[in-house]
Amino acid sequence: METVELSVGTIEYEDTGGPGPVIVFLHGLTMDGTLWRHVVADLRDDYRCILPTWPLGGHRIPMKPAADLSLSSLAVLIGEFVERLGLTQVTLAQNDWGGAQVLIANGDTSRIDRMIITASEAFENYPPPPARPIAVLARIPGGLFLTMQAMRLRAMRRSPRAWGGMSKRAVPTEVMDGWFRPATENAQVRRDLRKYVTSVPDRVTLRTWAAASAGYQGPALVVWGTEDRVMPIEHGRRLAELFPRAELVELADCYTLIPEDCPRELTSAIRGFLSSP
Template structure:
């Protein structure tokens, strides 16, 4: 299930495989990059607030909650995902793109911006990895996700607990990512693929097993010195996973400021879509 507010769905054939996209609106393009074990539904509340002014493109990136498996030999390491994002921008011939990354999607977006900057006109980082963070982030016990990816059996076993809705609010599942409970239909769209499809598990395991802070820290170092387009920080006031202090230090290095999203955890588009949209409408139009 993908929320109808995301707009029209279509598939884009890329060298690494098929990426399913959803699109609504017209204007300057915003390409959204979600993190691990969520999909385009993360943006379902935000897109209708922005689509009157922007062309909102919300792909399902191959991070465990997607529906179309990638090619078996696809590179889903952080540099591979950055290449995938860049290939999508090329395939859709998007220019002056606002690249909006949240959670680990922010790390992938930083990698894309520094490696393939040609089509990126603005980078929006929303509660994500900074140079002071590990990847996966240490708070909440998320390194377990990478450890269990070492073998298909341990990877599959880890997610079986998500069959029970009571576990969705645990801090090491989604409880420290969304401040308020996510509706059941959206949650099912996040967890059912990894529970039911071995090919999706294969992609998810490859992706989470390859993350490492050396990639995000290298991207941050390059971003500070060479990325010439604007960078915005939207950070959850109550984030347990990505500390606000880390965001402030990183923003200072980049010569920008942090806009604090009140009453929110990491998933700012889930908890406070109106605030995020207001910031976007004020800052991102040409």
């Protein structure tokens, strides 16, 4: 893993190298870049794939104690990350976390040429159902610690009310161990996670940020699962209508974690999207 210093602290990232074109992949709460491992394995020979571990609870290096880790700050941080690495003409791909839309509303997208939005938070769906208990318990002393200790148990992870409702096929145990270990073992990582999950603004603000997607002029690929109950298919369709230059792909037999459930179909859609003029 490589590292880069940003205003909030040290960010780890994987870079497959190569001349590009560049795709920056974003993950969701208490995850890391391994979410995209199947997709990247197929794309890495033709694209430069960059996978930062965003400070959403799956990060191993705590951020600065005074860092602003609110939703809007972490979204704007995407632009800082891209600029610090000297990247241009970037394709930004996200899953689960809705940072790209918030970046459009509040940050600099001048280095972002294309967007790939796969089933993720949108409109007022922040946080989505699996993360809502975390947001509530994070406000109670010791609540987040107990929640993360419970995530050591496979039965808790695979509960339909938790991460089990996000993928139709079980995420391998060793992958989920890597996702949950930092916030389970490190109090400073839990501090960072608490800052984020307690920062979500009111629904009016969230809808305003989503509406800003209409101002993004680059091509956008929106990929959603028709069976997804965490990120409703209606949100994918609404987002596709908002973006002026959007292509919508609907996939069956998958939930939110499309890179886990349908990596072949997702990769095919990405290749088709990136090869178009």
